[in-house]
Amino acid sequence: MFLTTTTQVILSTSLMSLFAATIKRNSLKFFSAPIAKQPVHARAMHIQSIPMWEGTGNNYAYLVTDDKSKDSVIIDPANPSEVLPVLKERTESGNIKLSKIINTHHHHDHAGGNVEILKHFPLPIIGGKDCDKVTTTPSHNSTFTIGDSIKVTALHTPCHTQDSICFLFEDGSDKAVFTGDTLFIGGCGRFFEGNAKEMHKALNEILASLPDDTRVYPGHEYTKGNVRFAKKVLDNDAIRKLDEYSQANKETQGKFTIGDEKQHNVFMRVNDPNIQALVGQEDPVEVMKALRGMKDRS
Ligand SMILES: [Zn+2]
Numbered sequence: 001m002f003l004t005t006t007t008q009v010i011l012s013t014s015l016m017s018l019f020a021a022t023i024k025r026n027s028l029k030f031f032s033a034p035i036a037k038q039p040v041h042a043r044a045m046h047i048q049s050i051p052m053w054e055g056t057g058n059n060y061a062y063l064v065t066d067d068k069s070k071d072s073v074i075i076d077p078a079n080p081s082e083v084l085p086v087l088k089e090r091t092e093s094g095n096i097k098l099s100k101i102i103n104t105h106h107h108h109d110h111a112g113g114n115v116e117i118l119k120h121f122p123l124p125i126i127g128g129k130d131c132d133k134v135t136t137t138p139s140h141n142s143t144f145t146i147g148d149s150i151k152v153t154a155l156h157t158p159c160h161t162q163d164s165i166c167f168l169f170e171d172g173s174d175k176a177v178f179t180g181d182t183l184f185i186g187g188c189g190r191f192f193e194g195n196a197k198e199m200h201k202a203l204n205e206i207l208a209s210l211p212d213d214t215r216v217y218p219g220h221e222y223t224k225g226n227v228r229f230a231k232k233v234l235d236n237d238a239i240r241k242l243d244e245y246s247q248a249n250k251e252t253q254g255k256f257t258i259g260d261e262k263q264h265n266v267f268m269r270v271n272d273p274n275i276q277a278l279v280g281q282e283d284p285v286e287v288m289k290a291l292r293g294m295k296d297r298s
Pocket of ligand 1: 181
Protein backbone atom coordinates (compact mmCIF):
# COMPACT_ATOMS: atom_id res chain seq x y z
CA MET A 1 0.00 0.00 0.00
CA PHE A 2 2.75 2.38 0.99
CA LEU A 3 4.72 1.53 -2.14
CA THR A 4 1.66 1.95 -4.34
CA THR A 5 0.88 5.37 -2.86
CA THR A 6 4.48 6.52 -3.27
CA THR A 7 4.47 5.27 -6.85
CA GLN A 8 1.22 7.09 -7.48
CA VAL A 9 2.62 10.31 -6.01
CA ILE A 10 5.79 10.00 -8.08
CA LEU A 11 3.76 9.22 -11.18
CA SER A 12 1.35 12.07 -10.75
CA THR A 13 4.19 14.47 -9.89
CA SER A 14 6.07 13.45 -13.05
CA LEU A 15 2.89 13.75 -15.09
CA MET A 16 2.27 17.21 -13.67
CA SER A 17 5.78 18.41 -14.44
CA LEU A 18 5.56 16.88 -17.90
CA PHE A 19 2.28 18.72 -18.41
CA ALA A 20 3.83 21.96 -17.14
CA ALA A 21 6.87 21.49 -19.37
CA THR A 22 4.61 20.91 -22.38
CA ILE A 23 2.66 24.07 -21.65
CA LYS A 24 5.90 26.01 -21.19
CA ARG A 25 7.35 24.65 -24.44
CA ASN A 26 4.21 25.43 -26.36
CA SER A 27 3.87 28.91 -24.93
CA LEU A 28 7.51 29.62 -25.82
CA LYS A 29 6.76 28.42 -29.33
CA PHE A 30 3.66 30.56 -29.42
CA PHE A 31 5.44 33.73 -28.40
CA SER A 32 8.47 33.11 -30.57
CA ALA A 33 6.98 31.67 -33.73
CA PRO A 34 9.27 32.04 -36.76
CA ILE A 35 8.56 35.23 -38.62
CA ALA A 36 9.34 33.69 -42.01
CA LYS A 37 6.18 32.48 -43.71
CA GLN A 38 6.37 29.05 -45.32
CA PRO A 39 4.75 28.81 -48.75
CA VAL A 40 1.54 26.75 -48.75
CA HIS A 41 2.44 24.66 -51.82
CA ALA A 42 4.72 21.62 -51.47
CA ARG A 43 8.26 22.86 -51.91
CA ALA A 44 10.51 21.19 -54.45
CA MET A 45 13.62 22.87 -53.02
CA HIS A 46 14.70 20.95 -49.94
CA ILE A 47 17.33 22.45 -47.62
CA GLN A 48 19.13 20.32 -45.02
CA SER A 49 21.37 22.12 -42.52
CA ILE A 50 24.46 20.26 -41.36
CA PRO A 51 25.86 21.87 -38.19
CA MET A 52 29.67 21.73 -37.92
CA TRP A 53 32.00 22.45 -34.98
CA GLU A 54 29.02 22.94 -32.69
CA GLY A 55 30.04 24.88 -29.60
CA THR A 56 33.13 26.44 -31.20
CA GLY A 57 32.79 27.70 -34.81
CA ASN A 58 29.06 26.91 -34.97
CA ASN A 59 29.24 26.64 -38.77
CA TYR A 60 26.58 25.34 -41.11
CA ALA A 61 27.00 23.35 -44.32
CA TYR A 62 23.82 23.13 -46.39
CA LEU A 63 22.66 20.31 -48.63
CA VAL A 64 20.14 21.64 -51.16
CA THR A 65 18.11 19.20 -53.24
CA ASP A 66 15.69 19.59 -56.11
CA ASP A 67 13.13 17.06 -54.88
CA LYS A 68 11.88 16.18 -58.36
CA SER A 69 15.21 15.27 -59.99
CA LYS A 70 17.18 14.63 -56.72
CA ASP A 71 19.91 16.88 -58.17
CA SER A 72 21.76 18.32 -55.15
CA VAL A 73 24.55 20.68 -54.17
CA ILE A 74 26.54 20.89 -50.95
CA ILE A 75 27.40 24.40 -49.71
CA ASP A 76 30.56 24.97 -47.59
CA PRO A 77 31.25 21.35 -46.54
CA ALA A 78 34.21 22.54 -44.48
CA ASN A 79 34.42 19.71 -41.95
CA PRO A 80 34.39 16.41 -43.91
CA SER A 81 34.09 14.24 -40.76
CA GLU A 82 30.67 15.79 -40.07
CA VAL A 83 29.51 16.22 -43.68
CA LEU A 84 30.71 13.07 -45.50
CA PRO A 85 28.58 10.62 -43.46
CA VAL A 86 25.46 12.61 -44.43
CA LEU A 87 26.45 12.79 -48.11
CA LYS A 88 27.32 9.09 -48.25
CA GLU A 89 24.11 7.98 -46.54
CA ARG A 90 21.94 10.19 -48.74
CA THR A 91 23.67 9.24 -52.03
CA GLU A 92 23.88 5.50 -51.26
CA SER A 93 20.18 5.37 -50.35
CA GLY A 94 19.35 7.04 -53.69
CA ASN A 95 17.85 10.14 -52.05
CA ILE A 96 20.18 12.59 -53.75
CA LYS A 97 22.42 12.95 -56.81
CA LEU A 98 25.22 15.26 -55.77
CA SER A 99 26.38 17.40 -58.69
CA LYS A 100 28.28 20.40 -57.27
CA ILE A 101 30.20 21.78 -54.33
CA ILE A 102 29.54 25.47 -53.67
CA ASN A 103 31.72 27.76 -51.53
CA THR A 104 30.68 31.16 -50.21
CA HIS A 105 34.33 32.29 -49.69
CA HIS A 106 37.85 30.96 -49.28
CA HIS A 107 38.17 30.83 -45.48
CA HIS A 108 39.24 27.46 -44.11
CA ASP A 109 36.02 26.95 -42.13
CA HIS A 110 34.05 27.21 -45.41
CA ALA A 111 36.29 25.91 -48.24
CA GLY A 112 38.83 23.95 -46.17
CA GLY A 113 37.06 20.62 -46.70
CA ASN A 114 37.24 20.69 -50.51
CA VAL A 115 40.32 18.48 -50.95
CA GLU A 116 38.94 15.73 -48.72
CA ILE A 117 35.39 15.92 -50.14
CA LEU A 118 36.79 15.67 -53.71
CA LYS A 119 38.43 12.32 -52.82
CA HIS A 120 34.95 10.89 -52.27
CA PHE A 121 32.91 13.06 -54.65
CA PRO A 122 34.95 14.28 -57.65
CA LEU A 123 32.68 17.20 -58.55
CA PRO A 124 33.06 20.75 -59.87
CA ILE A 125 33.52 23.45 -57.23
CA ILE A 126 31.64 26.71 -57.77
CA GLY A 127 32.97 29.51 -55.58
CA GLY A 128 35.10 32.59 -55.08
CA LYS A 129 38.43 32.86 -56.90
CA ASP A 130 40.53 32.11 -53.80
CA CYS A 131 38.66 28.93 -52.76
CA ASP A 132 40.75 25.77 -52.66
CA LYS A 133 40.44 23.70 -55.89
CA VAL A 134 37.76 26.02 -57.32
CA THR A 135 36.60 25.06 -60.84
CA THR A 136 34.37 28.00 -61.73
CA THR A 137 33.93 31.47 -60.28
CA PRO A 138 30.56 32.71 -61.53
CA SER A 139 30.37 36.40 -62.45
CA HIS A 140 28.12 38.78 -60.53
CA ASN A 141 24.43 38.18 -61.33
CA SER A 142 25.17 35.10 -63.47
CA THR A 143 22.90 32.09 -63.03
CA PHE A 144 22.92 28.30 -63.20
CA THR A 145 20.30 25.66 -62.41
CA ILE A 146 19.95 22.67 -60.10
CA GLY A 147 17.66 20.03 -61.57
CA ASP A 148 14.81 21.52 -63.57
CA SER A 149 13.39 23.89 -61.05
CA ILE A 150 16.02 25.63 -58.90
CA LYS A 151 17.62 28.76 -60.34
CA VAL A 152 20.81 29.95 -58.59
CA THR A 153 22.11 33.51 -58.93
CA ALA A 154 25.63 34.45 -57.80
CA LEU A 155 25.81 37.78 -55.97
CA HIS A 156 29.29 39.18 -55.47
CA THR A 157 29.54 40.74 -52.02
CA PRO A 158 33.25 41.49 -51.41
CA CYS A 159 34.26 42.76 -47.93
CA HIS A 160 34.60 39.94 -45.37
CA THR A 161 36.82 38.46 -48.10
CA GLN A 162 37.29 39.81 -51.62
CA ASP A 163 35.97 36.54 -53.04
CA SER A 164 32.75 36.42 -51.00
CA ILE A 165 29.72 35.36 -53.04
CA CYS A 166 26.14 35.03 -51.78
CA PHE A 167 23.98 32.53 -53.66
CA LEU A 168 20.26 33.18 -54.21
CA PHE A 169 18.26 29.97 -54.77
CA GLU A 170 14.81 30.35 -56.35
CA ASP A 171 12.22 27.65 -56.90
CA GLY A 172 9.07 29.33 -58.12
CA SER A 173 8.03 31.68 -55.34
CA ASP A 174 10.29 29.95 -52.79
CA LYS A 175 13.51 31.90 -52.24
CA ALA A 176 16.57 31.32 -50.06
CA VAL A 177 19.89 33.14 -49.93
CA PHE A 178 23.10 31.52 -48.63
CA THR A 179 25.15 34.37 -47.30
CA GLY A 180 28.35 32.79 -45.92
CA ASP A 181 30.06 35.28 -43.61
CA THR A 182 28.62 38.40 -45.28
CA LEU A 183 25.18 38.50 -43.64
CA PHE A 184 24.30 36.70 -40.41
CA ILE A 185 20.90 36.66 -38.71
CA GLY A 186 21.06 40.00 -36.90
CA GLY A 187 24.66 40.77 -37.88
CA CYS A 188 27.40 40.80 -40.50
CA GLY A 189 30.91 39.42 -40.99
CA ARG A 190 34.13 41.18 -40.04
CA PHE A 191 35.78 43.36 -42.68
CA PHE A 192 38.90 41.17 -43.07
CA GLU A 193 39.66 42.04 -46.70
CA GLY A 194 37.36 44.99 -47.30
CA ASN A 195 35.87 48.19 -45.91
CA ALA A 196 32.62 49.75 -44.69
CA LYS A 197 31.76 51.06 -48.16
CA GLU A 198 31.85 47.50 -49.54
CA MET A 199 29.79 46.02 -46.68
CA HIS A 200 27.24 48.84 -47.05
CA LYS A 201 26.90 47.97 -50.73
CA ALA A 202 26.73 44.21 -50.01
CA LEU A 203 24.05 44.45 -47.31
CA ASN A 204 22.10 47.58 -48.15
CA GLU A 205 22.19 47.57 -51.94
CA ILE A 206 22.71 43.99 -53.17
CA LEU A 207 21.06 41.84 -50.44
CA ALA A 208 18.49 44.51 -49.49
CA SER A 209 17.22 44.53 -53.08
CA LEU A 210 16.20 40.84 -52.86
CA PRO A 211 12.48 40.20 -52.27
CA ASP A 212 11.56 40.65 -48.59
CA ASP A 213 10.37 37.03 -48.30
CA THR A 214 13.80 35.58 -49.18
CA ARG A 215 14.88 33.31 -46.30
CA VAL A 216 18.42 33.82 -44.98
CA TYR A 217 20.86 30.89 -44.46
CA PRO A 218 24.14 32.21 -43.02
CA GLY A 219 27.46 30.41 -42.59
CA HIS A 220 27.37 30.48 -38.77
CA GLU A 221 24.91 30.40 -35.87
CA TYR A 222 25.87 33.74 -34.31
CA THR A 223 22.40 35.08 -33.54
CA LYS A 224 22.57 35.20 -29.73
CA GLY A 225 25.76 37.31 -29.77
CA ASN A 226 24.42 39.52 -32.53
CA VAL A 227 21.23 40.24 -30.57
CA ARG A 228 23.27 41.07 -27.47
CA PHE A 229 25.05 43.75 -29.50
CA ALA A 230 21.90 44.94 -31.32
CA LYS A 231 20.17 45.58 -27.96
CA LYS A 232 22.96 47.96 -26.97
CA VAL A 233 22.51 49.91 -30.20
CA LEU A 234 18.75 49.98 -30.76
CA ASP A 235 15.49 49.07 -29.06
CA ASN A 236 12.70 47.98 -31.39
CA ASP A 237 10.03 45.25 -31.58
CA ALA A 238 11.91 43.23 -34.20
CA ILE A 239 15.06 43.06 -32.04
CA ARG A 240 12.99 42.02 -29.01
CA LYS A 241 11.33 39.26 -31.09
CA LEU A 242 14.70 38.05 -32.38
CA ASP A 243 16.00 38.03 -28.81
CA GLU A 244 13.07 35.86 -27.65
CA TYR A 245 13.42 33.52 -30.61
CA SER A 246 17.17 33.05 -30.20
CA GLN A 247 16.78 32.38 -26.46
CA ALA A 248 14.19 29.66 -27.15
CA ASN A 249 15.76 28.09 -30.26
CA LYS A 250 19.28 26.79 -30.79
CA GLU A 251 19.12 27.18 -34.55
CA THR A 252 17.89 30.30 -36.35
CA GLN A 253 19.02 29.71 -39.98
CA GLY A 254 16.21 29.88 -42.52
CA LYS A 255 13.76 31.21 -39.90
CA PHE A 256 14.15 34.87 -40.86
CA THR A 257 13.94 36.75 -44.13
CA ILE A 258 15.62 39.70 -45.83
CA GLY A 259 12.52 41.69 -44.76
CA ASP A 260 13.16 40.68 -41.12
CA GLU A 261 16.85 41.60 -41.40
CA LYS A 262 15.90 45.12 -42.51
CA GLN A 263 14.06 45.45 -39.18
CA HIS A 264 16.31 43.66 -36.64
CA ASN A 265 19.80 43.85 -38.17
CA VAL A 266 21.45 47.10 -37.10
CA PHE A 267 23.95 46.84 -39.99
CA MET A 268 20.95 47.06 -42.35
CA ARG A 269 19.55 50.06 -40.47
CA VAL A 270 22.31 52.58 -41.20
CA ASN A 271 19.62 55.17 -42.00
CA ASP A 272 17.85 54.73 -38.64
CA PRO A 273 17.91 58.15 -36.91
CA ASN A 274 18.36 56.52 -33.48
CA ILE A 275 21.47 54.64 -34.64
CA GLN A 276 22.79 57.73 -36.42
CA ALA A 277 22.37 59.74 -33.20
CA LEU A 278 24.12 57.06 -31.14
CA VAL A 279 27.21 56.87 -33.38
CA GLY A 280 27.22 60.61 -34.21
CA GLN A 281 27.27 60.02 -37.98
CA GLU A 282 24.71 60.41 -40.77
CA ASP A 283 26.55 59.12 -43.81
CA PRO A 284 25.52 55.42 -44.17
CA VAL A 285 29.09 54.26 -44.83
CA GLU A 286 30.33 56.10 -41.72
CA VAL A 287 27.48 54.57 -39.68
CA MET A 288 28.44 51.10 -40.97
CA LYS A 289 32.09 51.73 -40.05
CA ALA A 290 31.17 52.95 -36.56
CA LEU A 291 28.85 49.97 -35.91
CA ARG A 292 31.44 47.41 -37.02
CA GLY A 293 34.06 49.11 -34.83
CA MET A 294 31.71 48.96 -31.81
CA LYS A 295 30.89 45.28 -32.49
CA ASP A 296 34.57 44.37 -32.86
CA ARG A 297 35.31 45.98 -29.47
CA SER A 298 32.22 44.49 -27.74
ZN1 LIG B 1 34.90 33.74 -43.14
